[in-house]
Amino acid sequence: MxxxxxxxxxxxxxxxxxxxxxxxxxxxxxxxxxxxxxxxxxxxxxxxxxxxxxxxxxxxxxxxxxxxxxxxxxxxxxxxxxxxxxxxxxxxxxxxxxxxxxxxxxxxxxxxxxxxxxxxxxxxxxxxxxxxxxxxxxxxxxxxxxxxxxxxxxxxxxxxxxxxxxxxxxxxxDAQCLALDAIARRAITTDPHWNGGEYYDRDEAPTDGLALARQIGHVMYLSKASMEGKFGRRAAGRDARRDSFPSDPAAAFFPYRDVESYLDYQAEKFVDRFDANSYLYLTRAMDDxxxxxxxxxxxxxxxxxxxxxxxxxxxxxxxxxxxxxxxxxxxxxxxxxxxxxxxxxxxxxxxxxxxxxxxxxxxxxxxxxxxxxxxxxxxxxxxxxxxxxxxxxxxxxxxxxx
The missing domain is CATH 3.40.50.1820 (Alpha/Beta hydrolase fold, catalytic domain)
Incomplete structure (x- = not known):
């Protein structure tokens, strides 16, 4: 080819x-x-x-x-x-x-x-x-x-x-998708490292906000049936680590589920390759x-x-x-x-x-x-x-x- x-x-x-x-x-x-x-x-x-x-x-x-x-x-x-x-x-x-x-x-x-x-x-x-x-x-x-x-x-x-x-x-x-896109953008713009979109010369980028935005997107892209089939309520494997985001102290008592592990993994991959401001711009273009x-x-x-x-x-x-x-x-x-x-x-x-x-x-x-x-x-x-x-x-x- x-x-x-x-x-x-x-x-x-x-x-x-x-x-x-x-x-x-x-x-x-x-x-x-x-x-x-x-x-x-x-x-x-x-x-x-x-x-x-x-x-x-x-x-x-x-x-x-x-x-x-x-x-x-x-x-x-x-x-x-x-x-x-x-x-x-x-x-x-x-x-x-x-x-x-x-x-x-x-x-x-x-x-x-x-x-x-x-x-x-x-x-x-x-x-x-x-x-x-x-x-x-x-x-x-x-x-x-x-x-x-x-x-x-x-x-x-x-x-x-x-x-x-x-x-x-x-x-x-439709209105539901518009609402979810708005929440995803707010996840980025409320990340303190977003800094009004001026983060390119700083040590920290708004990766937590972008990661959350991507996780919201992934939930939108999957169906209820596919999520149930892939993950159900299963706990992640013994070696799975709940360290992608800050967690409250009581979280250790509860299982870290497969669906959480999947979303964290997808978010970690995404923030390495995509720009937070671009995510804001492109979702607004789609919504408009x-x-x-x-x-x-x-x-x-x-x-x-x-x-x-x-x-x-x-x-x-x-x-x-x-x-x-x-x-x-x-x-x-x-x-x-x-x-x-x-x-x-x-x-x-x-x-x-x-x-x-x-x-x-x-x-x-x-x-x-x-x-x-x-x-x-x-x-x-x-x-x-x-x-x-x-x-x-x-x-x-x-x-x-x-």
């Missing part, structure tokens, strides 16, 4: 907030070879990076690429056929300019960095693709908030992609996104879209529910755009799009090959009145056994 990585300086960039910076650098990776009409843009999730495939990255600190089971030679997004591009979004900390980057005077931006929106991500990706010589895309694919990013392409550049795929996403967050902004409703927002759409949702995902995806599918139908909503039975919660590639891969592969008429995304028993490709297709074992 031919791969490339780098950083492109897009020059002055005007943010949706009205602020600007003199130089926006965007870090990216590409896989496969470009033949003029085979480019697939992949939009990463909240704390993901441009390292979507391959084997880890010194830039991101990831031991393993985040969608390695989906992207690569012979995989669902086959790099023998497609030229895959993944770009780190503005505001992140994996090579694209963000709060942890230096401004033109050599000072770290910190919270002086402009507020970022999903629209800023989309526009930066369009500009990057222009620099790479990529015009119309074969597809835009994204998961979680990356799925919102993909939807924004259908709205903002309606004739720039043949296919749009939004996986485990929605047109906007509303597909219908500037339009009467979602259908009007995608009315100019000239391609086809695939929505993948998971029954155990309460972060972005199947009902939210079906509402979004209805908007595409109302706008006259061919769309398939494929529901996957899963107990893995929001993380399913990352941990169950065997369920995500077949409908994704077929859609990229044949659009809404792809075998694994088309339900022949769907309501005939829903229109071409307008089916709400629950997953059946037979879809993957042929």
């Amino acid at each position: 031919k791969t490339d990585s780098g950083t492109v300086d897009l020059g002055r960039f005007d943010f949706a907030s009205g602020d600007e910076i003199e130089n926006l650098e965007v870090a990216y990776e590409t896989y496969g070879e470009f033949d003029g009409d085979n480019a697939v843009l992949i939009c990463h999730a909240l704390t993901g990076s441009q390292n979507v495939a391959g084997y880890g990255s010194e830039t991101t600190g990831q031991a393993r690429a985040w969608w390695n089971d989906i992207v690569g030679p012979g995989k669902a997004i086959d790099t023998n056929d497609y030229y895959v591009v993944c770009a780190n979004v503005p505001g992140s900390c994996y090579g694209t300019t963000g709060p942890a980057s230096e401004d033109p005077e050599g000072e770290v931006y910190g919270t002086d960095f402009p507020p970022v929106t999903v629209a800023d991500w989309t526009r930066s990706q369009r500009l990057l693709l222009d620099e790479l010589g990529v015009g119309r895309l074969h597809a835009v694919v994204g998961g979680s908030v990356g799925g919102m990013n993909a939807l924004d392409w259908a709205k903002r550049y309606p004739d720039d992609a043949r296919y749009v795929v939004s996986v485990a996403a929605a047109a906007r967050l 996104y509303d597909l219908a902004e500037g339009y009467e409703d979602d259908a009007q927002a995608v009315a100019a879209f000239e391609g086809e759409a695939l929505l993948l949702s998971f029954t155990g995902d309460w972060h972005f529910t199947t009902e939210q995806s079906e509402t979004l599918a209805a908007a595409f139908r109302e706008a006259g755009a061919p769309v398939a909503h494929h529901v996957i039975e899963s107990d893995h919660g929001h993380d399913a799009f990352l941990v169950e590639p065997e369920k995500v891969g077949p409908p994704l592969r077929d859609f990229l090959d044949s659009g809404v008429e792809g075998r694994a995304v088309h339900d022949t028993d769907a309501d005939a009145d829903s229109g071409p490709g307008g089916d709400f297709a629950p997953v059946h074992a037979s879809l993957f056994s042929q």
